[in-house]
Amino acid sequence: MNKQEHPIIQAENVTVRFPVGRRKTLTAVDNVSISVRRGETFGLIGESGSGKSTLGRAIVCLERPTKGTVLHSGQDLHTLPRAAMRRHRQQYQIIFQDPAAALDPRMTILRSVREPLDVEGKSSLAERNARALEMMGKVGLGPAFAGLYPHQLSGGQKQRACIARVLTLQPSLIVCDEAVAALDVSIQAEILNLLADLQQEFGLTYLFITHNIGVVEHISDTVAVMYLGQIIEIAPADRLAEHYLHPYTEALLSAEPVALPTAMRPDRRILLKGELPSPMDPPSGCRFRTRCRHATELCAAQAPGLRELAPGHLTACHHAETFREKTAAYEGVS
């Protein structure tokens, strides 16, 4: 099999369930299929509890799908022998939301950054140290940081150390699980620029998980929107802002803060009613219907599947073609 023929990640009907108490399960990810092409940045948005992090963890084999498969360049790592799987998974790395928790508090930064190379065990200690220091340099951490412990670093510096750590393996894909959410806004931009530079330099593929639709629009090639464990819309990033085809995406986009005085803001903010329903007991039919102002009886009766309405643009809404006219009508009335 030629590696290039396959998407770098192909998740097929992935379902991840967690046991919660006796005989109850929580379906964090429900029958999700995505495909990430080599070299692209794939954005995954959704609110807290939508299952986006679980999907990210399943993609780097930290969670095992209850159903479905995750193919890495056409191969299901869970079917490999353990040693082979450990070797292969080094190509698929993850950067976590909380850099403080992702570094062992008892290890110096150098030792943490070197860790993947220690696992690999291919080179001498001096070579590994040199390589770790080189990667620290790439992310803007000088040799002075080598002997420090995580608690002596700021959040941004810790996240840089985490990035340097995954880079030592020269992975082909990095899952950024809310990688900038825990940082100050100014640092966020710095880290995002760093990630973009590194993508150019190393030819990385990113799966960018975030709840910040503004971040995703700017850096992604493709965007998928998740709601309650399901993907409800996938579109090329440049199409999504204007040509969205799902009421939930509409609500997300309208909730994005606009840097304008109140009087000048377009008055189209849509407030979602109620809370995210419990993933232990999701609503029938369309999962979004309990909070959707366009919901009809059809939505309660039948779950909408993903339909491709434009090239590369899929949505799971019965009223995808018509709801935007109704939105306009609502706004006319109010």
Next chain:
Amino acid sequence: MDTTTKAIATPGRFISFLNWLRSDLRAALSLGYLLLLVIVSVAAPLIATHSPIAQTPDYLAPADATYLLGTDDLGRDVFSRVIYGTPMSLIASFTAVGVGLAIGLPFGMMAGYMGGWVDIVISRVIDTLLSFPGIVLAVAVTGALGIGLTNAMIAVGIVFAPNIARLIRIQTIVVKNQLYVDAARSFGMPVHRIILRHVVPNAIQPVIVQVTVMLAGALLAEASLSFLGLGVQPPWPSWGQMLARGYTYMEIAPEQMYVPGIAILLTALAYNGLGESLRARLDPTRRAGR
């Protein structure tokens, strides 16, 4: 505990070890006192003025130039008995805790890391052992193994093991769910290396403290078992046994209890002090930033 002291004292870190002792008076005193006990243990025949088991007619004699600390109820020199009792007490406490660690650590870690039915089985066994009163369990185990100091201390170790296992189990569960363990897994690190590199160093802290408390507890347990005749066999002395024997004459010669009692107390304090200092020393977040 001695392995961690060694780790700090390896060449290259020797200077920082000295600096640590200089900056931490409690650690220096505790370590100094324990070192003194080791020297006394090794050099007991040179230090002791009398045979520890030779009986004389001068029973319950007060302290004087011949009998530095007086004599006991069989006319044996208390000073010499305390000196000869030192190695017994040290060996007793380390054997007990060593056995406790050797059993408790692997099982506790296994239960915590593997979870599932392994955890259920090990936890039930721990609960069962904990439901026995310690001394009864120790007596039963000593009875089964045969009488003698080593067996008595193995018994105490078996009593300690479930406490250690329970402690390390919880710590292991906490650590194994940390993100840095997930990160290590995603680098393809095999489970045994994850345990050695991340779980042990991060989970062991409370165990170090617990070990120092247990070392002190083992000294006292040795006293109890010797009191019941299950520990050091007469005529050879141990501190616990001397304390137990002195207790019989508490009303006519209370000073019989002072020396072994104070020796036990100081040793227990030294263990605790060293443990507390070690824990602070091994935690990088509590060290002064540079």
